[in-house]
Amino acid sequence: DRALPADAALRARAVRVIPGGLWGHMNAARLPASFPQYFGRSEGCRLWDADGNEYIDFMCAYGPVVLGYRDAEVEAAVAARLAKGDIFNGPAPELVELAEALVDTVAHADWAMFQKNGTDATTACVTLARAGTGRRKVLVAKGAYHGAAPWCTPSLVGVTAEDRAHIAEFAYNDIASLQTAAEAAEGELAGVIVSAFRHDARRDQESPAPEFARAVRALCDRTGAALILDDVRAGFRIDIRGSWEPLGVRPDLSAWSKAIANGHPLAAVTGTDRFREAAQSTFMTGSFWCGAAAMAAALVTLRRLRDTDAIQHMKTMGERLREGLAAQARAHGVALRQTGPAQMPMLLFDDDPDLAKGDSFVKEALARGVYLHPWHNMFLSAAHRPEDIDLALEATDAALRETARRFS
Ligand code: PMP
Incomplete structure (x- = not known):
C-alpha cells in the first residue's frame, strides 16, 4: 500500500482523543487500507488528501457537493x-x-x-x-x-x-x-x-x-x-x-x-x-x-x-462513466453491476460475497488518482467535465484489468 505519512500521523493522534479514531460513515476503517482518512483541499470534482495526493472524486463528500467543491x-x-x-x-x-x-x-x-x-x-x-x-x-x-x-x-x-x-x-x-x-x-x-x-x-x-x-x-x-x-x-x-x-x-x-x-x-x-x-x-x-x-x-x-442544466449534466456525466465502465468490464471479462440513477451510481461485482473484488477495484483506482466507493452509492456533480470522466476511465480500465487478473 501507498505511504500516507501525514494521514498515518493524524490517525495515530486521533485514536487517543477520538473514540475509534472517527465516528460514523466517514471512518476510513470501513474502506480498504490505502484510503486516506484526512483531506486538506478540494476544488471542482477534485480532492487532495492530507498528504497532498490528488483524486478525481466520485463521492462529493457523500452527497452534499452538487455544483462542485468550492463553487x-x-x-x-x-x-x-x-x-x-x-x-x-x-x-x-x-x-x-x-x-x-x-x-x-x-x-x-x-x-x-x-x-x-x-x-x-x-x-x-x-x-x-x-x-x-x-x-x-x-x-x-x-x-x-x-x-x-x-x-x-x-x-x-x-x-x-x-x-x-x-x-x-x-x-x-x-x-x-x-x-x-x-x-x-x-x-x-x-x-x-x-x-x-x-x-x-x-x-x-x-x-x-x-x-x-x-x-x-x-x-x-x-x-x-x-x-x-x-x-x-x-x-x-x-x-x-x-x-x-x-x-x-x-x-x-x-x-x-x-x-x-x-x-x-x-x-x-x-x-x-x-x-x-x-x-x-x-x-x-x-x-x-x-x-x-x-x-x-x-x-x-x-x-x-x-x-441551468446541472441535473441533466450530472446524469450525462454519470452515463458517460457507466457506459465506459460497462465496456471495460466486458473487455476484461468481469461481471460488474451498475445500478441506480447514473448521477448516483452503485458499483458491485458478481460472485463477490466479501466484497474483495470491489475492494481490489477501488484500491487500484485510488492508486491511479480516482476516488470510488466499494459498496456505497456514489455521487456525480455539475463540476465533473467529460475530460474528468475520460481521465477517470483510464484509471478504471487499469483497475479492472488488475482486478480481473487477481480473481481469475
Ligand atoms: N436520510 C438519508 C436518505 C440519508 O442518506 C442520510 C445521510 N446519509 C440521512 C437521512 C441522515 O442525514 P445526516 O447524516 O445529515 O443526519
Missing part, C-alpha cells in the same frame, strides 16, 4: 454573508427568501422549516406526522437509512426497545408487505417514510416501482397517514421539484439536506398546508438552525440547479 458563486455568497454576520438573535432575511424559493420550487411544498443535518429533518418529519395525525405508528422500509437518531439508526447499540416501539417495517417496493404493516398498525398509522429510491448500502440500488409509489400514496390517503419522502440523499440530483415528481406522486412532508447548500450545513423540511398547524405547534429548534451563511449558499445552489 465560486456559492463561496462568494457565503463570504458576503459572513462579512456581515452568520448567526444573530434571530434569522437573517435569507431565511424568508429561502423558504419562498423552496415553496416555489418543490412541488408539494406550502411551507418550509430549516435544520442542520438530515437526521434533524427526518426526525422532524416523523414528529410532525405524529403531531398532525394524533397517532403513533410509523412505517419504515427495512434496511433503509434515515439517519442516526434512536428511532432509525442502523446500530441498535444504546437503543432501547421503547425507542422503536412504534416503528414497524415493510419491504421497499413490496406493496403486499406495506399493506400488511399498515394493517398491523390498526388505525394508529401516523406516517410512512420512504427514500426517493432504494439506496441501501452493499446491495443493488432499485428505482421505486411507479405502482409502489402510487400504493404508498393511496394507503396514506385512505388511512390519513402522512407520506414522508426522505429526499436527504437523492434530493436536488433527480428532479428539483422533488424526487417522486416524475412518478406523479407527491408527499405530504419531505426531508432535505446534503446537496441543498452545496456543502454548507443545512437541512429542510417542506410540507403541505395539512401539516402547517402541526409544524407551528411542535417545539423544534437548534442553536445553529438559523445560520444565514448556509442559507445564502442554498439560495445560490437552488437557483443554479433550477436555471
Whole structure:
C-alpha cells in the first residue's frame, strides 16, 4: 500500500482523543487500507488528501457537493454573508427568501422549516406526522437509512426497545408487505417514510416501482397517514421539484439536506398546508438552525440547479462513466453491476460475497488518482467535465484489468 505519512500521523493522534479514531460513515476503517482518512483541499470534482495526493472524486463528500467543491458563486455568497454576520438573535432575511424559493420550487411544498443535518429533518418529519395525525405508528422500509437518531439508526447499540416501539417495517417496493404493516398498525398509522429510491448500502440500488409509489400514496390517503419522502440523499440530483415528481406522486412532508447548500450545513423540511398547524405547534429548534451563511449558499445552489442544466449534466456525466465502465468490464471479462440513477451510481461485482473484488477495484483506482466507493452509492456533480470522466476511465480500465487478473 501507498505511504500516507501525514494521514498515518493524524490517525495515530486521533485514536487517543477520538473514540475509534472517527465516528460514523466517514471512518476510513470501513474502506480498504490505502484510503486516506484526512483531506486538506478540494476544488471542482477534485480532492487532495492530507498528504497532498490528488483524486478525481466520485463521492462529493457523500452527497452534499452538487455544483462542485468550492463553487465560486456559492463561496462568494457565503463570504458576503459572513462579512456581515452568520448567526444573530434571530434569522437573517435569507431565511424568508429561502423558504419562498423552496415553496416555489418543490412541488408539494406550502411551507418550509430549516435544520442542520438530515437526521434533524427526518426526525422532524416523523414528529410532525405524529403531531398532525394524533397517532403513533410509523412505517419504515427495512434496511433503509434515515439517519442516526434512536428511532432509525442502523446500530441498535444504546437503543432501547421503547425507542422503536412504534416503528414497524415493510419491504421497499413490496406493496403486499406495506399493506400488511399498515394493517398491523390498526388505525394508529401516523406516517410512512420512504427514500426517493432504494439506496441501501452493499446491495443493488432499485428505482421505486411507479405502482409502489402510487400504493404508498393511496394507503396514506385512505388511512390519513402522512407520506414522508426522505429526499436527504437523492434530493436536488433527480428532479428539483422533488424526487417522486416524475412518478406523479407527491408527499405530504419531505426531508432535505446534503446537496441543498452545496456543502454548507443545512437541512429542510417542506410540507403541505395539512401539516402547517402541526409544524407551528411542535417545539423544534437548534442553536445553529438559523445560520444565514448556509442559507445564502442554498439560495445560490437552488437557483443554479433550477436555471441551468446541472441535473441533466450530472446524469450525462454519470452515463458517460457507466457506459465506459460497462465496456471495460466486458473487455476484461468481469461481471460488474451498475445500478441506480447514473448521477448516483452503485458499483458491485458478481460472485463477490466479501466484497474483495470491489475492494481490489477501488484500491487500484485510488492508486491511479480516482476516488470510488466499494459498496456505497456514489455521487456525480455539475463540476465533473467529460475530460474528468475520460481521465477517470483510464484509471478504471487499469483497475479492472488488475482486478480481473487477481480473481481469475
Ligand atoms: N436520510 C438519508 C436518505 C440519508 O442518506 C442520510 C445521510 N446519509 C440521512 C437521512 C441522515 O442525514 P445526516 O447524516 O445529515 O443526519
